[in-house]
Amino acid sequence: MTALYGTMSEFRPPAPISPKRRPFPLRMLLGMPHCYISNLIDKSYEMKMGHIWAFGRNIFMPNQPDLVRRILVSEADHFPKSDMLSNILKLLLGNGLFVANGEEWERQRRMIDPAFAHAKLQRVFPLMWTAASAMHDRLESVADGEVVAVDEEMTHVTADVIFRTLFSIPIEQKGARLLFDAFTRFQESAFVLGFLGSTKLPCPLFRKRRNAKRAAQDIHQLIEPMIRERYERHRRGEKLTENDILTSLITAVDPKTQSVFSFEELIDQTAFLFLAGHETSASALSWALYLIAMQPDIQERMHAEAVSVMDEREAEFADVRKLSFTRDVFRETLRLYPPVGFLPREATRHETMRDKSIKPGDILVVSPWLIQRHRVLWKKPEIFDPDRFAREDSRESVNCAYLPFSLGPRICMGAAFATQEAMLLLAGLVRRFRFEPVAGHVPKPVGRLTIRSENGIRLKMWRR
Numbered sequence: 001m002t003a004l005y006g007t008m009s010e011f012r013p014p015a016p017i018s019p020k021r022r023p024f025p026l027r028m029l030l031g032m033p034h035c036y037i038s039n040l041i042d043k044s045y046e047m048k049m050g051h052i053w054a055f056g057r058n059i060f061m062p063n064q065p066d067l068v069r070r071i072l073v074s075e076a077d078h079f080p081k082s083d084m085l086s087n088i089l090k091l092l093l094g095n096g097l098f099v100a101n102g103e104e105w106e107r108q109r110r111m112i113d114p115a116f117a118h119a120k121l122q123r124v125f126p127l128m129w130t131a132a133s134a135m136h137d138r139l140e141s142v143a144d145g146e147v148v149a150v151d152e153e154m155t156h157v158t159a160d161v162i163f164r165t166l167f168s169i170p171i172e173q174k175g176a177r178l179l180f181d182a183f184t185r186f187q188e189s190a191f192v193l194g195f196l197g198s199t200k201l202p203c204p205l206f207r208k209r210r211n212a213k214r215a216a217q218d219i220h221q222l223i224e225p226m227i228r229e230r231y232e233r234h235r236r237g238e239k240l241t242e243n244d245i246l247t248s249l250i251t252a253v254d255p256k257t258q259s260v261f262s263f264e265e266l267i268d269q270t271a272f273l274f275l276a277g278h279e280t281s282a283s284a285l286s287w288a289l290y291l292i293a294m295q296p297d298i299q300e301r302m303h304a305e306a307v308s309v310m311d312e313r314e315a316e317f318a319d320v321r322k323l324s325f326t327r328d329v330f331r332e333t334l335r336l337y338p339p340v341g342f343l344p345r346e347a348t349r350h351e352t353m354r355d356k357s358i359k360p361g362d363i364l365v366v367s368p369w370l371i372q373r374h375r376v377l378w379k380k381p382e383i384f385d386p387d388r389f390a391r392e393d394s395r396e397s398v399n400c401a402y403l404p405f406s407l408g409p410r411i412c413m414g415a416a417f418a419t420q421e422a423m424l425l426l427a428g429l430v431r432r433f434r435f436e437p438v439a440g441h442v443p444k445p446v447g448r449l450t451i452r453s454e455n456g457i458r459l460k461m462w463r464r
């Protein structure tokens with residue numbers, strides 16, 4: 001693991017040191033399930049299409065932009081989501097929207113799309129700002145140079161935002177803590193299971209499975225009572241007065257088949273929206289705060305922008321689009337640390353890509369982590385440089401090789417929500433506080449379900 005500190009304008013954030021050569025199969029077997037990004041060889045970052053044969057299965061890694069578009073956009077129907085993901089996520093999300101394919105996915109989308117009206121930007125803005133203000137109050141007492149576990153705090157605030165959007169109530173400290181612990185445990189165990197489960201190896205990891213199941217149960221227990229209570233009221237014929245995503249899901253009727261979500265489906269869909277709605281944002285925000293703590297000049301520019309747009313007053317909806325530098329810092333963070341670092345798809349028919357022959361059942365992993373750090377597709381990809389998004393010479397890279405929210409029909413439904421949330425939270429934080437690195441603490445990125453720091457992200461905080 002390395003963190004190379006360049007000049008003020010050339011900061012190279014931490015990333016695993018890539019092996020020059022492909023690890024031996026046994027090392028891969030032990031290492032890959034632990035963290036896929038540390039097993040990517042150095043050459044992967046310039047290849048047009050990589051290939052490994054991992055324990056009975058071909059895995060291709062297309063980086064070339066036209067191939068990526070073919071898989072995710074123009075021929076997306078022929079490349080459904082692979083079982084590499086569903087093996088991991090089924091324990092937690094059942095056969096919910098994120099893992100479903102084909103007609104089943106279309107049915108779920110028809111029912112979930114209307115519920116997303118509750119996530120409209122103007123509508124969720126006050127919820128986001130209330131959660132941000134609650135976080136400011138929590139942090140006020142430690143912002144005198146204390147070391148703060150920023151990743152836990154970002155999980156708390158983003159879980160709070162999505163809780164308010166889904167259920168119309170805030171999340172409590174205890175729930176936020178439980179969630180952070182449970183999802184950390186889930187990531188550790190589930191990634192191993194998913195990776196090995198998608199190979200043709202027998203997978204005797206009973207303990208891992210048990211741990212992942214327990215973590216999934218803990219997360220379910222946090223949300224299930226609320227869903228059950230409201231579901232029962234609806235079944236008794238009561239009119240639901242809460243005007244939020246949960247009510248929309250409970251009352252959703254598929255216009256094509258007239259079917260409704262069963263109780264189990266409701267749990268799966270809500271669990272997914274809850275997780276998708278906070279875990280990814282928490283990861284990105286934690287990295288963003290680390291990056292700007294390491295680059296004080298960038299932090300000061302963000303502070304100056306936040307003060308000039310919002311001054312001392314409460315944030316307003318119209319402020320968000322004026323925070324253009326904050327947006328670029330967020331975009332650059334998503335480039336370097338895309339929370340969803342790999343998008344596995346499965347071939348359903350024979351294909352030829354470059355000189356490779358692909359068979360049904362082979363896996364194609366489109367990796368935002370790899371593509372957004374690709375040495376041919378980006379200039380100085382390893383450097384943190386938010387201004388690249390405002391420069392003409394990056395336009396092609398941004399258009400062809402930037403996909404933190406995926407592309408095509410399975411693109412993130414919450415991209416605009418997440419962007420508004422991140423800009424508002426970051427601007428609110430830098431307006432009021434200053435962040436500094438902790439001597440000797442260098443976060444260690446690991447790629448499992450999301451890209452997180454294995455040793456956490458800790459920063460010192462000061463009130464301005």
Ligand code: HEM
Pocket residue numbers: 081097098109119273276277278280281284338339340343344404405406407409410411412413414415417418
């Ligand atoms: C920085 C934050 C976020 C990132 C980087 C992110 C990234 C992604 C990516 C890459 C996918 C597609 C995965 C694939 O193609 O295999 C996805 C799907 C999805 N995301 Fe997000 N997401 C974020 C935040 C959110 C939020 C806040 C919500 C909800 C409020 C959300 C809701 C969804 C949904 C519903 C899907 C599934 C769409 C479908 O398959 O039909 N995401 N997200």
